[in-house]
């Protein structure tokens with residue numbers, strides 16, 4: 185099916201596999217590209233060396249277009265007082281595992297897009313680059329556009345969509361409240377501004393003069409068709425790929441996705457400092473799901489890291505981020521190509 189998105193991205197299908205930091209790398213992206221959709225590499229949690237290796241794997245593995253995704257949050261200033269207050273709230277949790285209150289930071293960093301990343305990217309010239317939490321500084325964005333990359337970014341409100349378009353995005357991803365993982369919100373941090381995919385999508389389509397991609401809660405072919413009927417040029421799907429063998433989703437995360445617990449997701453800031461949707465677990469029930477004392481993104485990850493490691497060593501996901509959207513019905517432990525086929529069934533290539 186030819187939509188304006190296929191024209192922009194040069195894919196067979198108007199379908200993007202959502203970049204999902206922490207649960208996938210180039211293997212999933214390559215499988216999706218081979219199936220005719222746009223595969224995505226999440227770069228937010230990769231070191232420069234890892235990013236280089238993954239970009240090389242993409243370049244070697246496909247001649248089709250692919251997407252590389254970055255976070256572009258303002259780096260936070262460490263705040264020792266806030267960190268101490270938050271750790272005080274977690275004291276009983278730490279004690280239950282016999283952890284010292286100041287136990288070390290083993291959380292992987294979440295890096296914003298910077299000059300080093302732009303320089304590395306310029307060596308590989310990926311055809312599509314997407315951002316979460318707004319857009320990078322104008323000079324950095326200009327470097328990405330210099331090789332003709334299509335630039336996409338997530339909007340969670342109509343205002344954000346207008347801002348992204350005015351500041352250089354070629355394609356807007358309308359991320360509804362159902363979506364798994366972090367909210368891409370960047371003009372406001374008030375969760376009350378967030379609305380569902382099929383309320384947000386038609387309003388964004390009316391507000392901007394570029395292709396709009398629907399994201400959040402889309403898990404089957406009927407959902408894809410419904411989004412296209414509402415004016416989407418394409419869809420971006422994340423949760424439905426989490427059980428694919430090409431994803432690196434942990435065994436505990438996979439088990440949670442296939443359990444009755446997956447019916448109950450919530451927005452939580454406990455794991456990183458920014459609201460993200462995941463399956464409700466013990467940590468979220470005890471301290472959140474939203475808690476105003478949490479350190480700024482991504483510093484909050486440090487305090488939970490020892491708890492997570494201790495619980496996971498006991499085979500428990502009580503302190504693990506179990507990112508998932510509200511609609512897990514599309515999750516199948518099947519190769520990504522089959523998930524792509526299920527999503528595009530009924531669309532004519």
Ligand SMILES: Cc1cc2nc3c(=O)[nH]c(=O)nc-3n(C[C@H](O)[C@H](O)[C@H](O)COP(=O)(O)O)c2cc1C
Nearest residue numbers: 202204205316363364365400401421422423507509
């Ligand atoms: C496990 C997980 C990790 C995610 N990580 C990222 C990320 O690194 N960058 C990004 O732009 N979006 C990320 N997202 C959000 C997706 O881009 C997308 O908005 C969401 O998956 C769509 O909703 P769905 O999960 O209901 O399909 C993530 C989503 C999930 C489920």
